[in-house]
Amino acid sequence: MATDPAALCVTLRIDGGFAYMPGLAGPIALNATQLGDKHAAQLQRLCESACAVAPKRKASRAAAVPDGRRYQLTVEWGDSRREVTAADPVDAPALAELIAFIEKHGRR
Amino acid sequence: MCNAADHGSRPRSMLCILPPYILREIAKNGTAEQRAAALEALGIDQAIRAQRAAAAPTSRLASAIPPKKAGKRAAPKPRRTIYTAAGSQKLPGKVVRKEGAAASGDAAVDEAYDGLGATFAFFLEACQRNSIDGAGLPLDATVHFGRKYDNAFWNGSQMIFGDGDGKLFNRFTVALDVIGHVLTQGVTENEAALTYQGQPGALNESLSDVFGSLVKQHALEQDAEAADWLIGAGLLAKGVKGVALRSMKAPGTAYDDRVLGKDPQPAHMQDFVRTTDDNGGVHINSGIPNHAFYLAATAIGGKAWECAGRIWYQALRDPKLKANANFAAFAKLTVAVAGRLYGAKGREAAAVAQAWQQVGVL
Numbered sequence: 457m458a459t460d461p462a463a464l465c466v467t468l469r470i471d472g473g474f475a476y477m478p479g480l481a482g483p484i485a486l487n488a489t490q491l492g493d494k495h496a497a498q499l500q501r502l503c504e505s506a507c508a509v510a511p512k513r514k515a516s517r518a519a520a521v522p523d524g525r526r527y528q529l530t531v532e533w534g535d536s537r538r539e540v541t542a543a544d545p546v547d548a549p550a551l552a553e554l555i556a557f558i559e560k561h562g563r564r
Numbered sequence: 565m566c567n568a569a570d571h572g573s574r575p576r577s578m579l580c581i582l583p584p585y586i587l588r589e590i591a592k593n594g595t596a597e598q599r600a601a602a603l604e605a606l607g608i609d610q611a612i613r614a615q616r617a618a619a620a621p622t623s624r625l626a627s628a629i630p631p632k633k634a635g636k637r638a639a640p641k642p643r644r645t646i647y648t649a650a651g652s653q654k655l656p657g658k659v660v661r662k663e664g665a666a667a668s669g670d671a672a673v674d675e676a677y678d679g680l681g682a683t684f685a686f687f688l689e690a691c692q693r694n695s696i697d698g699a700g701l702p703l704d705a706t707v708h709f710g711r712k713y714d715n716a717f718w719n720g721s722q723m724i725f726g727d728g729d730g731k732l733f734n735r736f737t738v739a740l741d742v743i744g745h746v747l748t749q750g751v752t753e754n755e756a757a758l759t760y761q762g763q764p765g766a767l768n769e770s771l772s773d774v775f776g777s778l779v780k781q782h783a784l785e786q787d788a789e790a791a792d793w794l795i796g797a798g799l800l801a802k803g804v805k806g807v808a809l810r811s812m813k814a815p816g817t818a819y820d821d822r823v824l825g826k827d828p829q830p831a832h833m834q835d836f837v838r839t840t841d842d843n844g845g846v847h848i849n850s851g852i853p854n855h856a857f858y859l860a861a862t863a864i865g866g867k868a869w870e871c872a873g874r875i876w877y878q879a880l881r882d883p884k885l886k887a888n889a890n891f892a893a894f895a896k897l898t899v900a901v902a903g904r905l906y907g908a909k910g911r912e913a914a915a916v917a918q919a920w921q922q923v924g925v926l
Contacts, residue, residue, distance in 0.1 A: 479825025523717035
């Protein structure tokens with residue numbers, strides 16, 4: 457991955473869930489340039505941690521949990537691009553933290 | 565034994581071998597307990613009843629029921645445990661309230677506890693079902709799951725409720741029908757294991773909405789006419805333009821908000837939404853069978869769980885309901901069950917058939 461935090465851009469798409477609404481299904485984008493230094497550094501740490509725990513290969517699509525949500529994260533950092541998928545309940549705290557961070561700071 | 569949920573006394577099992585015309589007489593003229601047992605037996609297909617009666621002494625389901633003792637058996641009671649994830653996604657979390665303990669003072673904990681109790685009572689009293697699996701499964705729920713988590717779900721072994729973000733959604737325990745919806749996911753998984761995709765997935769969602777709404781109506785002792793038929797009333801945060809997540813009475817009208825968009829639920833097959841999102845629109849197209857239930861329940865009248873709900877419940881339990889069932893397959897089953905329960909030429913079967921016709925399924 458590149459080292460310039462400013463080149464970091466993450467998009468999150470949430471699908472499904474008991475309160476599924478098409479209006480909320482659009483991708484949430486978060487660019488490090490939108491954030492102050494402290495939050496940009498936090499985003500970088502969260503992305504590194506999440507990518508480290510996420511499986512390298514896309515897991516085969518398991519049977520959906522009724523009302524469970526699915527998450528598709530795309531982490532772009534300079535020339536590097538990584539896709540990470542997860543589903544409820546998100547077992548890895550690093551992934552859960554990144555998802556919560558993007559929901560809080562990102563823009564639809 | 566007709567039913568794993570059977571918690572009655574010996575005469576109930578004898579009903580398995582009675583012909584339908586006698587069962588219908590008992591359903592009309594018996595005591596409350598006899599009527600419930602007769603309707604339960606009527607809901608099961610004749611051939612299946614014979615099979616179950618023959619297989620009962622050695623069946624897996626029967627073995628789950630404690631052996632009868634002399635005297636009257638105590639009525640089943642819920643066994644609830646409420647946990648908190650305290651903002652994490654670790655399950656089940658820390659125990660915060662167990663069965664019989666006093667209120668905790670934490671609204672989400674106490675709403676989950678009370679909601680699970682109301683849902684247990686509904687399934688026991690209206691469906692003669694002892695918990696999610698019909699055999700007294702303990703009810704476990706985790707609240708305060710995740711951070712500002714906008715969801716509630718059943719993970720195959722327990723219920724999970726988020727606090728909501730406070731901007732769009734309130735905490736997910738706030739509405740009793742939401743708790744009933746989530747617990748019903750477990751019932752459906754036990755009975756029909758409907759595929760969570762496309763029409764069977766939307767049917768799965770609709771069954772949870774139907775029984776979620778009935779849990780609320782049962783708790784409020786409401787007639788079909790008095791019920792609001794909303795799913796998630798009170799769940800939308802202040803300032804959001806909407807009354808709930810879904811409306812069974814008028815699908816497509818629950819909300820129309822700048823952020824959330826407009827409620828996309830159709831009420832008729834001609835407006836069926838084809839999409840790859842949301843497991844093929846399971847939370848969208850559920851509006852069609854939802855509306856069919858509303859139409860049937862209001863046409864029949866009275867307490868919706870007593871007749872229309874019983875028909876839907878028996879159709880859910882019918883072994884002919886396959887995991888890949890579409891709306892039409894389920895609709896035909898409900899008409900057949902209504903005929904078995906109340907007579908093929910009865911007004912109940914006619915109301916159910918007409919409801920499905922009105923939404924364009926039959």
